[in-house]
Amino acid sequence: WSDYDKTVFYNTYDVTSFLKNGKNQLLVLLGNGFYNEQGGRYCKMKISYGPVTLRFVLNVVYENGKTVSVVSDGSWQYAPSAITFNSIYGGEDEDARIAVAKWKPAVVQKGPKGALREQIAQPVRMMETFAVKSRHNLTAQEIEKASTAKHQIPAGTFVLDMGQNLAGFPMITVSGKAGQQVRLYLSETLTPEGACNQKQTGSPYYLTYKLGGKGKKDQNGKKLETWHPHFTYYGYRYIQVEGAVMVGDENPEGKPVIENITSCFVYNSAKKIGSFECSNSMFNQVYQIIDRAIRSNWQGVWTDCPHREKLGWLEQDWLNGEGLVYNYDCRSMIEQTMLHIADAQHENGAVPTTAPEYIYFKGKWLDPFAESPEWGGALVALPFLYLEHYGDDLLVKKYAPQMIKYVDYLHSKDSCFVLRQGLGDWYDYGKGRSGFSQNTPMPLVATSHYYQWVKLAQRAAAISGKADDANRLAILGVDILQAFQKEFFHLDKSEDGKIERAYYGTGSQCSDAIVISMGIVPSQYRELVLQHLVADIHAHGDRLTSGDVGNRYLFKVLLENGYADLWYKMLAHDDVPGYGFQIKKGMTTLTEQWNPEMGASMNHFMMAHINNHFIPNIVGIKIHDGNVTIAPQPMGDLTWAKGSTRLANGKQVEVAWKKLVDDKLEVTVDTGSDVAYQIDTTEYQLKERSNEKANLYGTYSGKHVFVGKCTE
Numbered sequence: 001w002s003d004y005d006k007t008v009f010y011n012t013y014d015v016t017s018f019l020k021n022g023k024n025q026l027l028v029l030l031g032n033g034f035y036n037e038q039g040g041r042y043c044k045m046k047i048s049y050g051p052v053t054l055r056f057v058l059n060v061v062y063e064n065g066k067t068v069s070v071v072s073d074g075s076w077q078y079a080p081s082a083i084t085f086n087s088i089y090g091g092e093d094e095d096a097r098i099a100v101a102k103w104k105p106a107v108v109q110k111g112p113k114g115a116l117r118e119q120i121a122q123p124v125r126m127m128e129t130f131a132v133k134s135r136h137n138l139t140a141q142e143i144e145k146a147s148t149a150k151h152q153i154p155a156g157t158f159v160l161d162m163g164q165n166l167a168g169f170p171m172i173t174v175s176g177k178a179g180q181q182v183r184l185y186l187s188e189t190l191t192p193e194g195a196c197n198q199k200q201t202g203s204p205y206y207l208t209y210k211l212g213g214k215g216k217k218d219q220n221g222k223k224l225e226t227w228h229p230h231f232t233y234y235g236y237r238y239i240q241v242e243g244a245v246m247v248g249d250e251n252p253e254g255k256p257v258i259e260n261i262t263s264c265f266v267y268n269s270a271k272k273i274g275s276f277e278c279s280n281s282m283f284n285q286v287y288q289i290i291d292r293a294i295r296s297n298w299q300g301v302w303t304d305c306p307h308r309e310k311l312g313w314l315e316q317d318w319l320n321g322e323g324l325v326y327n328y329d330c331r332s333m334i335e336q337t338m339l340h341i342a343d344a345q346h347e348n349g350a351v352p353t354t355a356p357e358y359i360y361f362k363g364k365w366l367d368p369f370a371e372s373p374e375w376g377g378a379l380v381a382l383p384f385l386y387l388e389h390y391g392d393d394l395l396v397k398k399y400a401p402q403m404i405k406y407v408d409y410l411h412s413k414d415s416c417f418v419l420r421q422g423l424g425d426w427y428d429y430g431k432g433r434s435g436f437s438q439n440t441p442m443p444l445v446a447t448s449h450y451y452q453w454v455k456l457a458q459r460a461a462a463i464s465g466k467a468d469d470a471n472r473l474a475i476l477g478v479d480i481l482q483a484f485q486k487e488f489f490h491l492d493k494s495e496d497g498k499i500e501r502a503y504y505g506t507g508s509q510c511s512d513a514i515v516i517s518m519g520i521v522p523s524q525y526r527e528l529v530l531q532h533l534v535a536d537i538h539a540h541g542d543r544l545t546s547g548d549v550g551n552r553y554l555f556k557v558l559l560e561n562g563y564a565d566l567w568y569k570m571l572a573h574d575d576v577p578g579y580g581f582q583i584k585k586g587m588t589t590l591t592e593q594w595n596p597e598m599g600a601s602m603n604h605f606m607m608a609h610i611n612n613h614f615i616p617n618i619v620g621i622k623i624h625d626g627n628v629t630i631a632p633q634p635m636g637d638l639t640w641a642k643g644s645t646r647l648a649n650g651k652q653v654e655v656a657w658k659k660l661v662d663d664k665l666e667v668t669v670d671t672g673s674d675v676a677y678q679i680d681t682t683e684y685q686l687k688e689r690s691n692e693k694a695n696l697y698g699t700y701s702g703k704h705v706f707v708g709k710c711t712e
Helices: 140-146 281-296 315-319 321-327 331-344 378-390 394-413 442-463 467-488 509-517 523-539 550-560 564-571 579-584 614-619
Strands: 007-010 057-061 067-071 083-087 091-095 115-118 124-130 134-137 158-175 181-187 206-210 223-227 234-242 257-268 275-278 489-493 499-504 621-624 627-630 640-646 652-659 664-670 676-679 684-689 699-701 703-709
Touching: 007 331, 124 158, 158 181, 158 206, 158 281, 234 257, 257 281, 275 281, 275 614, 281 321, 281 579, 281 614, 315 321, 315 378, 321 378, 321 614, 331 378, 331 394, 378 394, 378 442, 378 621, 394 442, 394 467, 442 467, 442 509, 467 489, 499 509, 499 523, 509 523, 509 550, 523 550, 523 564, 550 564, 614 621, 614 640, 621 640, 664 676, 664 684
Parallel strands: 007 115, 091 206, 627 676
Antiparallel strands: 057 067, 083 091, 124 257, 134 158, 158 223, 158 234, 158 257, 181 206, 181 234, 275 640, 489 499, 621 627, 640 652, 652 664, 664 703, 676 699, 684 703
16 A cells, blocks of 8 residues: 555565575566556456556675675566456456466566655564354355346355454365366355345455366375465455355265365554453453454555455544554554655645545545545644654654644635534434434534644644744634634523533534543633533433544543543443444444444444553553553443553553452552553552562552552
8 A cells, every 4th residue: 555656665575595506486476456456346446556567676695795686677577377357456366277378578667656665564464364163055045035137146155154354365275177166255244145245345356266276185185276365355254155165065066175264364463562351341342343353454554444445544543543552563554654644645735534545535425535634634643642652753753844734724724713624523323324423513523623733733843843833833723712612612591691501512422522622611611511511421321422533532531530430331331322232243343333233344443442441541551752650440340450551662561450348449560670650659559569669759660569549
């Protein structure tokens, strides 16, 4: 994933172990990827930067110190491979009978325009495999009902449940005759008949393998061929097998036999550094399905879904930022994402909703998808997430010019300092299927984020020594704030002039939570707005109504203002809207809709906001500018919790707490001997210590056990 007109990433490999005495042959297999998506089956869009091309350098260092570089040039040769079709969106076909008949001189062509840069993020690899969980043989009646004019399902077709929704592809080991064909359809869900259903995920997508008849013989003399695609992946749980039988099946027609089949989970190899577990088993399962969704959508970019879109929609990267950085090593990924965003920024300063920007949204109902400040603002939010968690201002300084350019662009689009563009609180909860915001005015969400980005860009300017820009943006921030109050603040009074309630916009949960969290509410009305927010939650049966954007602020406000028990009650159930309903419905990845029965993607992490709080709030490991504070937040009926994370320097922090019979809290902290942390000594008393590294100001290192009051 990159805008090849701006950036072309290259990878380096140590191939020493592949060398052998005598002659060595270099073979490179090329596929289309996003460089040359031509369609042919399902595709989100068609895009091409030119024919597939190669830039290759092999540096050889001999034992005597001599160096030689082998470079791809006109002396190289090419030939069509056995891969007859490949599409990042549509699938892949291979005919293993095809062998190189004749090598032809390579065509030297002009490469892409972008600057050649070493890939920053960790590589995407085949990380896990899953075996078959169950099987369903489609009956003749089911086949007839599930077949369509475009896809007539053949007799003998069966569907495998692999048990885990994921991003990747199947790998098969198959025996049979040369020219026999196996076709695999993949899906997240099934039709009523039990066939693979690609209605919500991009159709048709399938994989085809024609046997070459040249496999290695097993102990029974069968020639076994093992295959998986190379240049495509899909989000799926189910595999529909057409034209083959499973080993052990009756096979009167002599179809190819699948000796083994596995699902290969393919994702970015960034390290998992966090852990979480608590006494609420549902929360533990939610933590797991969020991890599976994040991993599925962590490829060369953070995608929204691994099938129909595969695009780098930007809002989720920062709205779920704490959940990412506490659980995974995100440094290189954030750095690469920032490069993508900078490449995608338009000359006028606008930042699109996706980066790389492969598709341009134009049209009356599509315009909000082209630009939305909650999405484009990732340009501003991610460097500050990087700063606050890792204590490094590298990205703030590097991208300060782009941030300033962006907020200047937003200023050019405002109307008397009110911004009226974008998607607002996308996918908030209301009647029917979620989508465009139902509960909260789009301009309120847009303008509040406009204000937030201006304030952060002001900080970036100050950090970068751009005093004039910092001063100018400070004035702009004041103007936006005044306009915001005038446009969206409501103060209801009784007939005798007594203030009855204060709220913003429609008084929705998103409206009030955003302004409280951002510090927009005048201090004298803050408590009234908070009370209005809490009252609205109660009015909805202690359930949320916010969406993709609002959830972040709603959760933060409740947890930071003494309403942890309400936050817990709002989420610790198995109804809609809530995470538990997805667990009840058997989901193995987080879904796009709160109610997966309403369709859409079954593999999205955009609603994973609860994950922002498992480690820093429930467990109580808080990291700010690289510094550690321990502050557990017991809530609801939780009796214990434990978790860990890793600091930027690679050091581990582990915390475990449990409620004691006297309703006090016992907290065990282990950071190793060289990592300092702080804990509030007015709340906790030291019970046990593993070393003497402690002082009267609440700073410790190593392993200690504390006992304190069990309070919110």
